[in-house]
Amino acid sequence: MTAPVTRHDWKPAEVLTLLRQPFNDLLFQAQTVHRQHFDANRVQVSTLLSIKTGACPEDCKYCPQSGHYNTGLDKEKLLEVQKVLDEAAAAKAIGATRFCMGAAWKHPSDKDMPYVLQMVRGVRELGLETCMTLGKLTKEQTAALADAGLDYYNHNLDTSPEFYGNIITTRTYSDRLQTLSYVRDAGMKICSGGILGMGESLEDRAGLLIQLANLPEHPESVPINMLVKVAGTPLENVEDIDPFDFIRMLAVARIMMPRSHVRLSAGREQMNEQTQALAFFAGANSIFYGDRLLTTSNPQAEKDMRLFDRLGIKPEERQEHDDEVHQAAIEQALVEQRDSQMFTNAAAV
Ligand code: SF4
Numbered sequence: 001m002t003a004p005v006t007r008h009d010w011k012p013a014e015v016l017t018l019l020r021q022p023f024n025d026l027l028f029q030a031q032t033v034h035r036q037h038f039d040a041n042r043v044q045v046s047t048l049l050s051i052k053t054g055a056c057p058e059d060c061k062y063c064p065q066s067g068h069y070n071t072g073l074d075k076e077k078l079l080e081v082q083k084v085l086d087e088a089a090a091a092k093a094i095g096a097t098r099f100c101m102g103a104a105w106k107h108p109s110d111k112d113m114p115y116v117l118q119m120v121r122g123v124r125e126l127g128l129e130t131c132m133t134l135g136k137l138t139k140e141q142t143a144a145l146a147d148a149g150l151d152y153y154n155h156n157l158d159t160s161p162e163f164y165g166n167i168i169t170t171r172t173y174s175d176r177l178q179t180l181s182y183v184r185d186a187g188m189k190i191c192s193g194g195i196l197g198m199g200e201s202l203e204d205r206a207g208l209l210i211q212l213a214n215l216p217e218h219p220e221s222v223p224i225n226m227l228v229k230v231a232g233t234p235l236e237n238v239e240d241i242d243p244f245d246f247i248r249m250l251a252v253a254r255i256m257m258p259r260s261h262v263r264l265s266a267g268r269e270q271m272n273e274q275t276q277a278l279a280f281f282a283g284a285n286s287i288f289y290g291d292r293l294l295t296t297s298n299p300q301a302e303k304d305m306r307l308f309d310r311l312g313i314k315p316e317e318r319q320e321h322d323d324e325v326h327q328a329a330i331e332q333a334l335v336e337q338r339d340s341q342m343f344t345n346a347a348a349v
Contacts, residue, residue, distance in 0.1 A: 045095055048100045062228075
């Protein structure tokens with residue numbers, strides 16, 4: 001069978017047709033595409049640490065960290081660099097290959113950037129891939145993160161452009177696309193996906209996937225989250241998404257972005273093991289161990305590993321080759337940026 005062409009011109013009608021087809025046909029198609037690009041029995045494992053929690057000025061209606069809602073969450077300042085590195089070492093010890101650090105910010109401040117960069121360098125030195133989610137970035141901040149060796153930047157599109165205004169009013173969709181474009185231009189990899197079960201329509205779900213798949217390059221990592229309803233947020237009583245509809249979205253993401261890691265992300269704790277197994281069959285090949293990683297033992301991680309064992313799944317190894325290619329891309333982007341700055345400066349003289 002020939003490998004499907006990687007496309008960037010998806011239209012709503014064809015995505016809706018994919019989403020609506022009989023479940024077994026869709027899963028067969030997704031699994032077929034998956035096997036053309038990945039070892040079907042490997043799943044990449046990332047861990048996530050909140051490096052700055054709560055009091056976020058954004059008003060994302062799903063998020064307990066937003067300062068707009070009273071969810072009883074304890075707020076924390078930016079964690080100390082050493083504490084982050086200790087957590088990263090613990091993550092590596094339990095098999096994670098990527099360490100994701102998230103801060104509840106509208107954007108990073110100049111005051112915080114030096115610490116953030118130290119975290120990136122330190123986690124990289126531990127031999128882990130690095131990922132950060134810090135909100136909107138300037139071009140300069142993006143370049144500094146790339147220079148420090150950040151592998152991935154996470155910035156989710158969340159939902160379709162049409163539904164977006166129902167969920168967030170403090171940041172625009174085009175701001176998000178701009179940040180993603182800075183990240184790509186700086187040579188870093190993109191992690192971007194969305195959240196399902198916020199009251200969006202099937203058309204909105206298709207619209208989200210179209211935005212992601214029609215980017216000039218597909219995000220390397222596509223987290224598909226199931227809404228975790230938190231008391232105190234405006235979405236606490238929204239209707240649950242049908243788990244089969246959730247699996248359908250994973251399958252269509254796999255078909256539309258055949259080379260991307262599709263991540264079964266937030267909401268996994270509420271899913272039973274059968275649903276998770278179905279998600280892997282639909283083409284999901286990345287998971288989070290979850291927040292609040294413990295330094296001694298991690299019951300969630302142990303449960304995940306038992307499920308992997310029962311399904312014959314092995315955690316994906318970190319790919320050194322990819323690492324070299326990625327490093328070369330960053331170096332190339334830095335050279336191009338310096339050249340263009342020299343050109344701009346020269347033109348201004
Ligand atoms: S920007 Fe991030 S941390 Fe802030 S409210 Fe939105 S999702 Fe939550």
